[in-house]
Amino acid sequence: MFHGVVPPLCTPLTENGEVDTASLERLCGFLLDAGVHGLFVGGSTGEISQLTDEARATALRTVVGTVAGQVPVLAGAIDTATPRVLAHARAAQESGADAVVVTAPFYVGVAPPETRAHYRRLAAALDVPLVAYDIPSNVGRKLSVDLLAELAHDRLIVAVKDSSGDLESFQRLLEATHGTGVACLTGSENLADLALLRGAHGVVPGLGNVDPHGYLRLYRAARAGDWAAARAEQRRLTRLFGITTVADPARVGPISAALGAFKTALVLRGVVDRPDTLPPLLPLTESETEGIAAHLADVGLLPEADARN
Amino acid sequence: MFHGVVPPLCTPLTENGEVDTASLERLCGFLLDAGVHGLFVGGSTGEISQLTDEARATALRTVVGTVAGQVPVLAGAIDTATPRVLAHARAAQESGADAVVVTAPFYVGVAPPETRAHYRRLAAALDVPLVAYDIPSNVGRKLSVDLLAELAHDRLIVAVKDSSGDLESFQRLLEATHGTGVACLTGSENLADLALLRGAHGVVPGLGNVDPHGYLRLYRAARAGDWAAARAEQRRLTRLFGITTVADPARVGPISAALGAFKTALVLRGVVDRPDTLPPLLPLTESETEGIAAHLADVGLLPEADARN
Amino acid sequence: MFHGVVPPLCTPLTENGEVDTASLERLCGFLLDAGVHGLFVGGSTGEISQLTDEARATALRTVVGTVAGQVPVLAGAIDTATPRVLAHARAAQESGADAVVVTAPFYVGVAPPETRAHYRRLAAALDVPLVAYDIPSNVGRKLSVDLLAELAHDRLIVAVKDSSGDLESFQRLLEATHGTGVACLTGSENLADLALLRGAHGVVPGLGNVDPHGYLRLYRAARAGDWAAARAEQRRLTRLFGITTVADPARVGPISAALGAFKTALVLRGVVDRPDTLPPLLPLTESETEGIAAHLADVGLLPEADARN
Amino acid sequence: MFHGVVPPLCTPLTENGEVDTASLERLCGFLLDAGVHGLFVGGSTGEISQLTDEARATALRTVVGTVAGQVPVLAGAIDTATPRVLAHARAAQESGADAVVVTAPFYVGVAPPETRAHYRRLAAALDVPLVAYDIPSNVGRKLSVDLLAELAHDRLIVAVKDSSGDLESFQRLLEATHGTGVACLTGSENLADLALLRGAHGVVPGLGNVDPHGYLRLYRAARAGDWAAARAEQRRLTRLFGITTVADPARVGPISAALGAFKTALVLRGVVDRPDTLPPLLPLTESETEGIAAHLADVGLLPEADARN
Helix, strand or coil: CCCEECCECCCCECCCCCECHHHHHHHHHHHHHHCCCCEEECCCCCCCCCCCHHHHHHHHHHHHHHHCCCCCEEEECCCCCHHHHHHHHHHHHHCCCCEEEEECCCCCCCCHHHHHHHHHHHHHHCCCCEEEEECHHHHCCCCCHHHHHHHHHCCCCCEEEECCCCHHHHHHHHHHHCCCCCEEEECCCCCHHHHHHHCCCEECCHHHHCCHHHHHHHHHHHHCCCHHHHHHHHHHHHHHHHHHHCCCCCCCCHHHHHHHHHHHHHHHCCCCCCCCCCCCCCCCCHHHHHHHHHHHHHCCCCCHHHHHC | CCCEECCECCCCECCCCCECHHHHHHHHHHHHHHCCCCEEECCCCCCCCCCCHHHHHHHHHHHHHHHCCCCCEEEECCCCCHHHHHHHHHHHHHCCCCEEEEECCCCCCCCHHHHHHHHHHHHHHCCCCEEEEECHHHHCCCCCHHHHHHHHHCCCCCEEEECCCCHHHHHHHHHHHCCCCCEEEECCCCCHHHHHHHCCCEECCHHHHCCHHHHHHHHHHHHCCCHHHHHHHHHHHHHHHHHHHCCCCCCCCHHHHHHHHHHHHHHHCCCCCCCCCCCCCCCCCHHHHHHHHHHHHHCCCCCHHHHHC | CCCEECCECCCCECCCCCECHHHHHHHHHHHHHHCCCCEEECCCCCCCCCCCHHHHHHHHHHHHHHHCCCCCEEEECCCCCHHHHHHHHHHHHHCCCCEEEEECCCCCCCCHHHHHHHHHHHHHHCCCCEEEEECHHHHCCCCCHHHHHHHHHCCCCCEEEECCCCHHHHHHHHHHCCCCCCEEEECCCCCHHHHHHHCCCEECCHHHHCCHHHHHHHHHHHHCCCHHHHHHHHHHHHHHHHHHHCCCCCCCCHHHHHHHHHHHHHHHCCCCCCCCCCCCCCCCCHHHHHHHHHHHHHCCCCCHHHHHC | CCCEECCECCCCECCCCCECHHHHHHHHHHHHHHCCCCEEECCCCCCCCCCCHHHHHHHHHHHHHHHCCCCCEEEECCCCCHHHHHHHHHHHHHCCCCEEEEECCCCCCCCHHHHHHHHHHHHHHCCCCEEEEECHHHHCCCCCHHHHHHHHHCCCCCEEEECCCCHHHHHHHHHHCCCCCCEEEECCCCCHHHHHHHCCCEECCHHHHCCHHHHHHHHHHHHCCCHHHHHHHHHHHHHHHHHHHCCCCCCCCHHHHHHHHHHHHHHHCCCCCCCCCCCCCCCCCHHHHHHHHHHHHHCCCCCHHHHHC
16 A cells, blocks of 8 residues: 655645645645655654644645545654544544554653553554654654564554664564565665665655655666666765755754755745745755755756756 | 742543543642642643643643642643644643743754744743743753753743753753742752752652652751751652652653652552553553552551551 | 775684684684685774783784785774874784774764864874774764765775664765775675665675675675675575574673674684683573574574584 | 772873873872872873873872872773773782772673673772772763672672762662762762762862862861851852863863863963873863963962963
């Protein structure tokens, strides 16, 4: 069910910080036209941790409505602990999500048996399929391959999104879940071709908002076994990924830098109206915006003339 | 406004995981009778990260109603980022909180200027006083003394709750906020007398749920300058704090161990009905419960006969 | 100069904890016969942090003498800070090392400009070529791609050994040092084929002590562009790498587990006499030894009959 | 045997980076005249991790010779693993050290049973008393109270130097080693009075190089039960400790900042000749030196006129 290129959608905003549904619809259309295999609403790239419950619902309903069943829609049900996640997951299900994506508990300090209990309880309580989201940079703990394999073999999850950046554990995951039907998706923008070479079922790249066609070329090359073409495309995308390190790290953290870059690029490409992010994220500067334009021009996503304005 | 002993309330639960308002009222009464100077609803001890929004509201309204203005009520507005915190803070204000308690952003990776922006935006948007909550174990970053001093001098916060365990930075905080009127409260159960000796305005000990009289004796001794008495009481309370390490760390994390112990002790003392915590926290075992009873008996909070049953 | 398969040699020991030079010579012969392109003496796998200065010198001189110029010999000059590293590096040079391998400073807390100064001073003071060793798990900090690229472009290092496990930064390193002649070597046992696909010049796998022929097949397949064969060999080696997780993690740390496994496997294969490691490392148990034998049999390195004894 | 004020000696250097024995003798004299109860040679403050073996021996022999039995001399035997520590400890014993100070293993990843084995083996192999040195910031792991208590009860250590900054665990240590005769010494400059109030047997403050008289006043006040005087002195010393944060953290790490400040202050006070530290540490700038002079003047350690030159 889950495979291919599944971008974690950015959430375009209006000037007063509300979900810009028109821009979001355009973004969905842009990605669907490019041929993506699914959409992930409410991941870290979607500023899930900054969106109020109302904004989460608006974003998800907008996407579900726009997609209209063409591809599966995954929805993040991201919160600290089981009861709060359950509430989000049920809301997502009601809004039409095809699966909900859930991290390990955070803020509350837990031992491994408690993380296991978290997923088992959610699986038991939910009717919608569950995707495990491994994102240690945000939650402070890694989902163990042992736990994920157990959940996979017990048919409690349908997929794993691995945003750990650890390709070695990802390949152990692929090995350990082999034959269960569980889809292993990598969140890595820059190791996508290698993850596919190892057997990944799909990629969930934040940069896929900006250049879905690139990831689709990469994915199709990989599926066709043309690894040289996949690698060439990967190299180009990695160059483009340079947009995420344009911002000054003394001023803004890595999330402002990356999400600001994605949204700025989408504005420059004419897909969404504004590059705004939600607080505590801070906006990029004018010169940083110019740096992003230069990167886009460099990989052919912006006419050089545009990049200079 | 904020000083003295301000226990971070446990949230008693019914068998099906809802807020047990009757037990919560009894707990409030127990603490008020003991003479506490304030109550903090919705801290980590209150399982804020496990409570749904509805449960958060129920707990806060119950406490505000029971307290009826006798002491200030602080309410945690704990969430990942500014817009979500703002929503909780407004809800808390409507429920009658006298102040809202806010951590650094978490889940989303931020740089120091973004944490500063977080507090500044909240202070600007809220009518209710703001308390900064420094809890690096849960959010993964420490609030710097520089930032807290800046917020204090700009009158954007009224208090700091320091749960960092770092007494050295706490004393720098006391120095740096001197004269601003900002209350510096320690969350440390075991260094409370030393924090008061350094000039802390109050203590916010989770263990204060179990033995408020002990912390009040300690606080009054400190206020009277009787540091030997304060220390003797501290030593007794530190012995009692042993209840938080009874549980097997291979089975449950430190939060299950501590909150399970507090609630179990409150059941044993006849204050609340059940020791249940919310998932992903796991319940303590029967033998762990016996261990807790033994600790209570050891410090005179339970007749030895009861401890053996 | 540095490329291909360069195993980080284990240091076989006698019963009383001295370097077993006869076994070490046999190990060198075993690896040279297999066709390795170089040998790295005194890495983490060589228990450099456990060896006294005398033992370090004995091991290096034994290897230099045995190799007799057939392949380059790299020597770890591993210590906390610049003057101590310098002393080790000079000793290694005198013992005939072809290059010295140096980590970031450790134990002493440094800022990035101090790490830069460390390498620059060493390069200025030494006549022997310098290899930068990136091993954040041991030293607590990662060498930045920026620093390594600067050192490479200034011709201050001849190679980088990357044991960070971070393939994404490794590919940025390859990109950033392109054209400098600096060799980028991966320390990863399980991502070796992927690192070579990205352009790595060589591999430095601890497991290469146990199965040099496997890594040579992998390397030659990669050089020939036969990535399917490389991957098949990698998969086999990754299965074999299971020997490093046989030991009980409650009893011994990851280094005892891995080095104990490598040495035990070398005993089982008849290459060295004893599996001893130096304190504080603890020996493996008999049943763990049996587990290792089973893994060896599984990949065809031990007759099944032997594995059962 | 070990109690009171035991400064961890700075190691003064000549222009070419050798131990400046004349300055070191003056520093010893300065501290002995002030009335210190012991001297610790070769701690982090003594740049142990930067000193070659020869320099370590020179520093220790100089101090032992100068002290001539007036007070005990503790010597750091700081290295990564058991055999290397053993070699240093034996050398220190031959040079006349009264005890050797040993950290947990570092660089090599170990599990708790291996740290236990480390201390037990050293205690069995050495004739000189053993002091456990808990310094997690440098070695990456904390010595558990359980292990230290076990070693204390088995008479394998004579003292603990706690540089963890964690006063809560320090008080558990005091409790757990009570009655064993093991001395518990705090390495904290700024919590010294509180540690003594809790029962610490002594203090090992790096800042004690600069102002031994201050720490002696503090210690004597504490011994006399005059906690108000102890606190007043502590407050003054904490103000002086501001010298360690004068340096720009973007340029140098915390060790360069602290040791550079201590040595600069000793030069300004006329005790040692030069402020040099060893690489990779970087020297302080002229304006940073002025900032340090201003701090000294502020607490009365330098005539204001001198501070302005």
